Amino acid sequence: MIIDYENEDIHELAREEWLKEIAYTYGDQITKLAYSYLKDWNQAQDVAQDVLLTCFKNYENRSKISSYKAWIYRVTVNRSKDILKSSFLKKVVLNNSLVKLIHAVEHSPETAALRNEENNQLIEAVFALPIKYREVVLLYYYEELDTKEISEIIRINENTVRTRLRRARDRLGDLLKGGSLNE
Structure with a gap:
């Protein structure tokens, strides 16, 4: 050969x-x-x-x-x-360094501080969501995928993706107004 x-x-x-x-x-x-x-x-x-x-x-x-x-x-x-x-991952602590990863445009120190606080609140609220809502929110808003692409990636029906997005937005609204996920 x-x-x-x-x-x-x-x-x-x-x-x-x-x-x-x-x-x-x-x-x-x-x-x-x-x-x-x-x-x-x-x-x-x-x-x-x-x-x-x-x-x-x-x-x-x-x-x-x-x-x-x-x-x-x-x-x-x-x-x-x-x-x-896996049993390897039991506890996870939210690391605020994700804020640095999100497109942050800083104008003045005051604006940057306000934006940073808003981003922290939003990120904490997103991470407080159950995984089934969190994944569709992140894929839709941060990765800018459409509902069809998301349905292919996580292998669920496209209508289910839309329903989860709607429910996630509702829960996020409640969380950001000072509510909780259990309401």
């Missing part, structure tokens, strides 16, 4: 370039998405690395993937949920 090393090297370079493009395009988003589930930045980065490794391993199947974004987000959501189900 004769091995064509030149073609093998070209194939490996193409695979690496493809992975670099995936990491550049989706790396931050999948880390943020994982963080929205795990509430732990280090674990979110681990999930992102795991997702990129999955991409690398699935290079040969790339032509079968109709939407990289939906596929990568689905893998990220599934990996994050796996960690949440």
Whole structure:
């Protein structure tokens, strides 16, 4: 058997370039998405690395993937949920560093302080939601996916996504007015 090393090297370079493009395009988003589930930045980065490794391993199947974004987000959501189900993760503390990740434009110190407080309240309210509401809110508002894409990623009916968004908005409104999730 004769091995064509030149073609093998070209194939490996193409695979690496493809992975670099995936990491550049989706790396931050999948880390943020994982963080929205795990509430732990280090674990979110681990999930992102795991997702990129999955991409690398699935290079040969790339032509079968109709939407990289939906596929990568689905893998990220599934990996994050796996960690949440594991006994390894029992307690998680909300890390306010997520505020830094959200597009914060600061004008004056006073405006920045007010915006920071509002963002903190909103983030805490979103993270206080049950996971089924939190995931649709984050995918819809922060990742700017439409309801069809969200339904494909988390594998639920599109009408269920809309219902969860409506209920999440109602609960967020109650929380931000000083209510609680149990009301």
